[in-house]
Ligand code: SF4
């Protein structure tokens with residue numbers, strides 16, 4: 443039988459998986475190794491915060507990505523360090539019993555509200571109803587009683603695909619409707635479960651929420667541009683670009699900027715934390731970042747396979763006002779990448795020529 447942690451956690455969670463999950467979260471939070479025992483202790487012994495998880499206008503992909511994470515069982519660890527009192531996808535209760543669970547917690551206990559999905563506001567919100575109530579009504583009923591709100595996924599944070607022009611249902615994110623509560627935005631389509639786990643563990647360990655940027659995103663997860671940590675960055679700096687998917691430069695692992703990568707203006711820890719427990723992320727397997735953690739990315743980052751307009755990339759470094767820099771570089775018409783890319787075309791051509799000459 444697997445060695446188990448002597449905790450209030452699920453005995454099926456083996457010690458190795460538990461420790462590995464905490465270690466990954468500590469690394470994502472930027473904590474030193476010395477802090478890992480404190481994090482482990484908090485995860486194992488702290489009182490589990492009650493969580494109400496509401497689903498509105500969405501595909502349930504955020505929950506799916508959280509539950510389907512496999513090794514080291516991040517999903518199980520998350521479900522074990524919180525008390526999930528209401529979650530329409532995974533709870534056993536149904537109908538009136540489920541509604542009773544919701545009201546019991548909301549009326550009698552402190553709780554964290556997690557919202558997944560956008561909230562349609564057009565025509566009094568009739569485009570999303572649960573138990574006969576609109577998403578707007580449910581949010582208005584539950585949010586004021588929450589200790590804090592975590593908006594998970596780009597739909598709940600910024601409206602997501604539902605809010606893409608022409609936004610037929612008037613979809614918005616939580617912070618467009620709720621203003622007097624601490625709101626933590628964890629955008630992504632879907633977000634990495636580690637960003638959610640890190641937020642909860644930070645809360646359990648330090649008894650406060652993590653530092654946020656001005657879009658309410660935790661800085662530990664969204665404080666740097668994708669571009670800053672990308673393994674293809676050296677190719678970008680040297681002007682070596684993929685000209686089209688499947689070409690020889692693509693096979694060589696060159697930078698994807700010219701085939702549409704939005705990494706230079708997207709803030710997320712994807713290159714560091716990676717996905718699917720197999721140490722890959724979209725750019726590492728040959729696809730550009732589409733900017734899914736940024737507001738209105740379905741409108742501002744499309745067409746996905748066309749390069750960014752001419753933008754100026756600030757010097758690499760810790761970015762505290764990530765969104766502001768993003769807006770600044772979007773607005774800039776200075777040469778920046780434009781020059782880089784132009785140089786890149788030249789360099790690629792020169793390299794191609796050299797190759798030909800050497801052949
Ligand atoms: S443009 Fe994209 S592929 Fe190229 S270095 Fe930046 S993030 Fe990586």
Ligand code: SF4
Nearest residue numbers: 710712731732733734
């Ligand atoms: S690489 Fe870009 S598009 Fe992909 S998940 Fe990360 S932020 Fe979203």
